[in-house]
Amino acid sequence: MALDDQASLLLVTHVSIRQGPYGPEVDEQTAAGIEQWCQHFDRVTFYGVESQANAISGGSASWVRTDEGLLGARARLVILPHAYTPRKMIRHYGAVRNELRQAVATHRHLCFTLGSIIGDWPTIAALEAIEQRRRYAAWIDRVEPFVIRNKLARAPLKRLLAEMVMPFTQAAIRYVLRKSTVALLQGGDSFAYYARSASDPHCTYDTHTRCTEQISASALLRKQDRALAREPLKIVYVGRVAGMKGPFDWLACLARLHTQGIAFQACWIGDGPDLPALKAQVSRAGLNHVIDFPGFEGRRTHLLDRLQESDLLLFCHKTPESARCLIEALVSGCPIIGYDTAYPRGLTQTYGGGLFAPGHSIEKLADHVARLHHDRQALCQLMEAAALSGTLYNEDAVYAHRAALMRRG
Template sequence: MADRLVIYSTAPAQQRQDGLWLDAKFVQGMERHVAEWPGPVSVVLRDAELPLPFGVHCPPGSLGFDLAVIPRGAPILPHLGRDVALLVAAADDHEALDFPAVVHGLGVKLVYVLEYTLGTRLRILWMDRKRNPLRRARSALWTLKQEHRLRAALRGADAVQFNGYPAYEAYRGLVRDAHLYLDNRLSASMMATEAEMTARADRLRNGAPLRLIHSGRLEPMKGAQDLLPVMDMLAARGVDATLDIYGTGSSGAEISAGLDRFEGRVRLHDPVDFARKLVPVNRTEADVFLSCHRQSDPSCTYLEAMGCGLAVAGFDNAMWRGVQTRSGGGGLAPLGNVSALADVVAGWHHDREALVTASAKARAFAVDHDFDRVFSARMAHWRKVAELEN
């Protein structure tokens, strides 16, 4: 019986002197894929020299699935044997856009997973400091040409799973079977407890300083350059607040150089383990997640912060707008308007009850989209497409 699942992923893989390193989030997700798929599982990754700030060492035999790391441009067909029922591929990788033709005639079903819209891809290009204006223009033209291939590929797939509202709204009309999900790593057991929510609410109602937190890659496309200016503007407004930043990236040195003026109210930390360190900090040592993200990609950080009971103050990108309008779990500022973002936080400083309410709504929304629920729904959809489940 053909029941093998093959996953073509854009997750980075690195061969180092001490062996194979993979992205920690990817490995965690694959453990669940293996657990919930009724047959064997194989993974195909492209060999790419990408940074792995959250990498894990994977000794031989430590993974519960077959893994092939292939060069860019190498065909996937050799990895689709007779026992394959379903190929799941990242449509954000242009090398996966010919897969409808590859699986045609093999009896293999194809599900694409898509995160980025055309607008998001173009904005990411223009924010790339490593490219000069001419290179950015050429890359944008190439991206526009790839959009035609992407749309044709989506039409040719058996189903498409959309991570986040922007991609779902942009492309769902092209596909036969559309499934929306909100990716995140927060299981039900990791959500803020009622006691923690009550303790935070009591603290806020007593007028304690606001504790802001930010975590993630410190890159221009993530809005890292706006973090300190927001704190400057809060100080100018007389708002007593602190900010803890967890992460690393190209903006890290710039942030570190600007810390002295805050006299300890802003602190920069190295990345920490998500489940063992960051989640407890979010749940017990923070009140607001400060997001300066200007892109509309489906950052899992929103749901993960909300599940810890944090209201989110963020820019009006398409993804956060979609979450915020459906949840009420935070505030919106016009895209790129740092002053307006500071006003959102300042408003909560003066209206603590509004912040307590937003925190409760944030957690309630995250509970409805916890990792286990979202993941199991995705896997059930895959099994249905593969005709392994009625």
């Protein structure tokens, strides 16, 4: 197995891939990302995990073919087994390790998206790179222990077992980080949690917004004029309706605003496992007339239009994560109002555009929104600051930055 002379890139990730009628398929945003990598590397091999959705239908992702255009010419997608239990991982370990051994040996640049240990093929790829004494980039996009604890909050036995295993899995992740040439830590939360374990850590961002999608001056002015006219606040959130996104905190904040007599129209764009329960709770609270659930929206232009039309994005993330919707909101001149963590603070530290409530406080979060309702001039200033912050984040810039770092790996 000889190392090629091309600028080839091996990416081993946790992204879901399904087998479609014309070959492997990924979600629309992943396809856009791989296409970006193809612009920076001669050849890209992208490993993901077998999707648990039906191969032709099911789920709310916008699946994209990968056999055409730049993807078809430069990228090769490989589906690894879904093995997030010890039994499944043991069953597939030997074959996957052999597959990754060959891939590591034959690619010039290596990058692995780390998660945990069980079913975590990127970490296995990193261990293989260490054994072969190869340089590699380690990529982390969320703080996994917090995600696991939130996911198992209502399953005490599973939570106990996870807590027992977590010190060992996190020790392995930090070992792989220490051995990496460069660490790509997505957003302030991941950077704050893992930077000390890496020899060369960098705070990076992930977005698929383009310079042409930045809100125009005229659209921003129309939005500000509407706010100054004291029309009801337009409040939005975009994402999965799942525990880690804090949908019931989001509703509790809106209910508090409603009892204060603050006029608003809110919508949560997305679907997810907690959507039926959230809708039922909205009905019980008598808020159907002010809260809407339009469901999953796969058309990016429509999402950005909704964000540009909204006065603020309200978020209640329960775990440290690097949600792209916050960047998309800033690009759309839509202030981000939510729970305080390093990620949103980092996004707005240069120009502003956000207000954050410490300690996951629903009361303080509602107070922020109420103040903006009463002080529309402050809301307009926050919209302008959000738009300025949004100019810092576009797809070409963030991928060029990460590609340059990957070449050091």
